[in-house]
């Protein structure tokens with residue numbers, strides 16, 4: 711018996727890093743997993759290596775594509791029980807040198823997409839009488855890091871929006887739990903990009919490295935906990951997984 715037997719999970723940004731590891735972990739516990747991403751070739755390859763996993767091409771900043779992906783998932787599997795709003799990207803630059811276009815791109819792809827995913831998944835989950843949404847935030851949404859003002863705004867917004875959505879679900883009597891996770895530095899292509907683009911002594915990067923970089927499984931194990939009945943009494947919270955980076 712797996713912890714997620716019979717459940718259907720949709721994971722955005724599933725072609726790479728944390729999303730791909732979430733997909734492997736949830737599938738191992740019996741979930742039928744749908745991963746979505748803009749990286750078609752890589753997403754199809756990741757899905758082909760996971761039993762019962764399907765890949766759908768999906769730009770999370772598009773409302774029409776969200777409607778299509780949720781519709782297709784329900785058509786394939788009859789329902790949706792778990793949504794992991796994981797897709798993301800980072801553009802580095804301080805408030806003085808980041809363009810407004812780069813600011814808006816990060817808000818679109820992380821904050822707006824989380825709004826859309828929750829908006830279109832909740833009506834299906836409320837019909838089921840069961841659901842768990844996990845929104846991927848970051849410690850960048852909690853502490854100040856000079857080179858990521860837009861990323862920080864998106865992630866801080868996700869933490870705040872998660873609480874409001876969780877309370878809405880409880881007020882409506884839906885059995886849908888909504889939580890966010892705020893990782894510190896985890897070894898993925900996104901942090902490889904940070905290492906390549908930032909000075910080694912950049913304070914944000916240095917603090918990540920000094921606290922010891924985590925592995926994707928450190929996050930996927932918490933996604934599993936929140937998605938499964940193990941997390942049945944947890945909603946509206948933000949779980950920090952950063953080896954203590956934000957406490958000192």
Ligand SMILES: NC(=O)c1ccc[n+]([C@@H]2O[C@H](COP(=O)([O-])OP(=O)(O)OC[C@H]3O[C@@H](n4cnc5c(N)ncnc54)[C@H](O)[C@@H]3O)[C@@H](O)[C@H]2O)c1
Pocket residue numbers: 722723724725726727728729746747748749768769770771796797798799819820846847848849892893894895896897898899900901
């Ligand atoms: N790795 C870390 O240290 C870390 C720390 C905190 C938070 N996070 C968050 O975790 C999530 C996953 O990050 P990761 O480290 O695995 O990075 P990653 O770059 O390996 O994966 C991100 C995925 O999102 C996809 N994506 C980007 N734009 C998209 C779009 N418009 N539509 C659909 N998919 C899109 C990318 O193609 C990629 O496959 C992100 O939200 C990131 O902000 C990561």
